[in-house]
Amino acid sequence: MTARFGHTELPDEQERALRRAVRLAWLTIAFLVTAVTGVYLVMGSSQAMKAAWMEDMLSFIPPISFLVAVRVTRRRPSARHPYGYHRAVAVGHLVAATALVAMGAFMVWDSGSGLVKAEHPPVGLMEVAGQPVWSGWLMIGVMAYTAVPPVLLGRAKMPLAEKLHDRVLYADADMNKADWMTAVGGIAGVVGIGLGLWWADAVAALFISGSILRDGVRNMRVAVSAIMDARAETYDGEGPHPLVRRIDAALGALPWVDKARSRVRDEGHVFHVEAFVVPVDGAPDLTELSRARELLCDLDWKVQDAVVVPVEELPEEFLPGLREETAGHDAS
Structure with a gap:
């Protein structure tokens, strides 16, 4: 009987799930391009909008890491890598988590300092089709646009992450599912400015930044544990794998x-x-x-x-x- 090892092929069910996950990753990137562009064009001096824009920029990292990892894991074992290249998934997970922690910590500091300094972000008027329009309405419209698609994408990715045992995909889906909170936070900050509550913008930005940092810390804990050869756990890192x-x-x-x-x-x-x-x-x-x-x-x-x-x-x-x-x- 011949020993087999180092296979890179997936069963039909997982192969179909992987192809769908790849399509969702590309769809996520396409949506993020429109979201980042839209938020950048209307964010003005709002800290909440700036935090939302940074969050959207960071959201590129998990799907890109996933796509790169999928290509690398297809390689056959070699003399230098006798166990194969499956650990590319763990590397991608760690890269995504590190970026979230670093940017989340910076944004918490930036938003907190703005609150301490009592900065009053101006939200003026913009001319649209020859008519003056309060910039806040445009901000609210863009944030409303960014709220729904990520939630739908996240819900679609989550069962695929479980089926593929893919933690990069899980981290991406988890962030997508929580993106509605970023949109709501940004809208709340803009509405607060419109009502004369200068501190609402900084508080909303702090909320968004804290959410990013929390996601980063949770994912980094699971990623580092996996790379350190911890016991095999479920795709979400909640316990030992059955x-x-x-x-x-x-x-x-x-x-x-x-x-x-x-x-x-x-x-x-x-x-x-x-x-x-x-x-x-x-x-x-x-x-x-x-x-x-x-x-x-x-x-x-x-x-x-x-x-x-x-x-x-x-x-x-x-x-x-x-x-x-x-x-x-x-x-x-």
Whole structure:
């Protein structure tokens, strides 16, 4: 039986999901071009509008990172990259998160300083078709335009992110779903200026900046954890991936296996599995080990590669959580 590893092909269902995600990413970029242009043309001196414009500019990073990562992950493993290029997804996630944190922190400082200095942004009149129009109406109109499409795009991307186990796509969808708050914040700031509440603009800008910073910190935590070879988790980073228990259960059900425990590394879209098994009696032959490995690779499409290692007892130095789990089972 020939060992297979390093595959870059996706099952038909995931391949269809990936093609749809790519189309949504390009659609997002096209929408952002219009949104950034529109906000820039009407933002004037409003801090809230400036924060919204910066947020729209940052929104380019996740879909672009996703598109680049998709191309890179298609490469075959090489001598220099024997595990393949699936980690491009994690790199793209970290790049997006870093940009969000950096710009979010700067914008919080900029908006906060404007509030402390009690800056009064002027919103004057603009001539449209020969008629004087209050600039605030144009700002509100543009922000209303930017509110709905990102929410629809985010809702469309979220199930695809889960199906593909793609954290860059998830970060993009999560930001899109929250973009309506940016639009509402910008509108509130402009309305506040119109009502003579000079501080409303700075408060709205601070709200938008804080939202960007929060998204960045949350995504950076998950991205850094993945790159540091943390246990395989769900696409949203909310907990351990259920596939890990399925792997251990599948190996433990083999007739020649007494105990089995694995450590699973998240490579991006796919997982790399190192499984340790304690045989019932004596060492297993090559056929049994090869079939066990194929069992894992066929268990789920995310198992990109697997190594099955027979041992006399489960090694705590490679499975550091083993002692705590064993103690918990004994106590119960």
